[in-house]
Amino acid sequence: MTVLQAIALGVIQGITEFLPISSSAHLVLVPHWLGWSFDSQIQFTVDILLHLGTLVAVIIYFRQDIKAIMLALLTGLWNRNPLANNKAKLGWLILVATIPAGLIGVIFKGFFLDMLDNPRGVAALLMVTALVIVAAELYAPKVRTSIRDIRWVDALIIGCFQALAILPGISRSGVTIVGGLLRKFTRESAARLSFLMAIPVMLGASLVAGIELLTNHLLWQYWPAILAGFLTALLVGIVSIHWLLRYLQNHSLRPFAWYCVLVGLIGTLIGCSPAPDPIATKEPVYTVGVTSTTSELVRNLLMKSPYSEDFQIQIYSSDRQLIKAVSSGGVESGVVLYFPDNLSLFSVPLVLTKLHAIVQQDCDINELSIEDLRSVYTGTTVDWAEFGGVSEPIKLAVREEGDSARTIFESIVLDNTPPSPVARVFAGDDLIVEYVSNTNGAIGYGWQSSVSSDVKSLKISEAGNFSIPVYAISYKEFSGVLREWLAWVQQRPKTDLPEGFTPIR
Structure with a gap:
């Protein structure tokens, strides 16, 4: 703002x-x-x-x-x-x-x-x-x-x-x-x-x-x-x-x-929806809802596909708001990183991305287990010396409540419980990256596409748990040009995908 x-x-x-x-x-x-x-x-x-x-x-x-x-x-x-x-x-x-x-x-x-x-x-x-x-x-x-x-x-x-x-x-x-x-x-x-x-x-x-x-x-x-x-x-x-x-x-x-x-x-x-962000000159057929995390992926794939003139993009502030918009019929389809199993929406996995735990570049810790991460984010472990590193108080960084990265991180690492109350809350992956890179002892997390060379990604035991599907969702069955585009996306090799994303297969 x-x-x-x-x-x-x-x-x-x-x-x-x-x-x-x-x-x-x-x-x-x-x-x-x-x-x-x-x-x-x-x-x-x-x-x-x-x-x-x-x-x-x-x-x-x-x-x-x-x-x-x-x-x-x-x-x-x-x-x-x-x-x-x-x-x-x-x-x-x-x-x-x-x-x-x-x-x-x-x-x-x-x-x-x-x-x-x-x-x-x-x-x-x-x-x-x-x-x-x-x-x-x-x-x-x-x-x-x-x-x-x-x-x-x-x-x-x-x-x-x-x-x-x-x-x-x-x-x-x-x-x-x-x-x-x-x-x-x-x-x-x-x-x-x-x-x-x-x-x-x-x-x-x-x-x-x-x-x-x-x-x-x-x-x-x-x-x-x-x-x-x-x-x-x-x-x-x-x-x-x-x-x-x-x-x-x-x-x-x-x-x-x-x-x-x-x-x-x-x-x-x-209507009450924001003005769409057109990517083509002819009248689009479909509107795809995205968030700040998925917008680059969708734009990139639309521009490379033969279906670019059939779509327009509408940006939402969070996966939660986008899912609500799709559920109510406010937008026909959306691309999200977090999709609750209890929703009665149609969904198709498109690509994979990863959630990374990040620390400062000169941190001497390179690997943690899921249990280690849990002890850090619940406040049980409060100093890097407990993992064999140089003594330094651990400073926690998290995304705001309701964000997809936080929801998934808490599901995988914390069994759906909130983090320690001393954790600092940030409104974007880029803000977490900036904080971690400039703060001794800090640890945070973010999507692969946002992790820069300013920070170091920790190797996590059971790292497969951090590979997250990116879903296309809709309140009705996918059909027509939309279904064709989704099938085209699923067949893309890694070279066609933006950095931070890999093929689903």
Whole structure:
């Protein structure tokens, strides 16, 4: 991720977090439409900091209200009269409104994370946001009241509306403002209440995610881009809050509803996939999904084959996302390094590649067994002297969770258990190679195509376990030109394959 990409995402987050048009939908759809493909761990890290930026924005904008509410809460507790005045009462009701979102977020976290990989579904939910806004404008009571008159039932009902916004595509500010309108609040009061209600929800989510974030090595690798996105989201967020509160004094929410309908229709009808990467001038027949690890292989083979004009390539950030896309029919076929046996997809092995354990060039250890590797990566063995080498603390390097290299390495070496928590996490084979080559005592792993002369590959007993098939997968049986190309690939000699790959036979 570049600094400019992070700034663009910060602008999107700062605007859409507070305007009733769903920030989660735009953070899913815009990168897809622009063809931006980010590593899942990088995207996770940036998303946390973008949301933290808008959290700081709402705290800064409403700092006087927050100060008054906190002071009233503390004074009420000290005097054993927690509902002493309207400010204290509002503080407690904001906490009550947070309960539904907190419960649903904890219980259904996995489901909502999976929704982020379904941009077409997110676009459809954006139209649900539009429908809710229009319905509220048509049927909400016309008699309006202010935020001072909020009751317990109002807080709980608006909190339930806020819980719906955990679905990406449902605007949190949109549905909470709608909840306020239905409970007879003015638009401005409903918006102000929506922003104040956002603080405990966003703060709780940031704290939970922040624990994982602080252990994520990518925070420090990409800090310029992450900091740029955070500051942009903060500044744009403050402007967005101020503008929306002034706008709602004399205007309705309907323009935002029509905007949600437009974007939702574009996403569902035209499509949400990134722009394909064409490799030929005539209209292609098939789209092949690849990852950063398999893209060079597929490009090389397509250019050499007589079928190059029949295909186009679409890049995905990980094998996991590509497999999901194929399973859902988002792309007809893909080429992956990791293929779980429990998936009901058609698969064909194409070529072989190898996973290498790597150390620094001047490391005096040349060979390890699988058991040795296991003891290293579980933290049982912590010094190279235990293998007969020069005494040096062992420093572990691993790929991010969900990466194919890590999944396969953990399957072969660690019996599907996680590595030692002291291992440093990297977002690419090239980053692991760079770290290992420059760090005394470091050990890592990577695909053969990425291993350079800057590091040394260890000889591993039972090395055959590290020969991994590269699969072509599809949700339906291979046929036509696609089947012919796959058969052509399987017959290629080693001289026709890029470095790091060997024939399957």
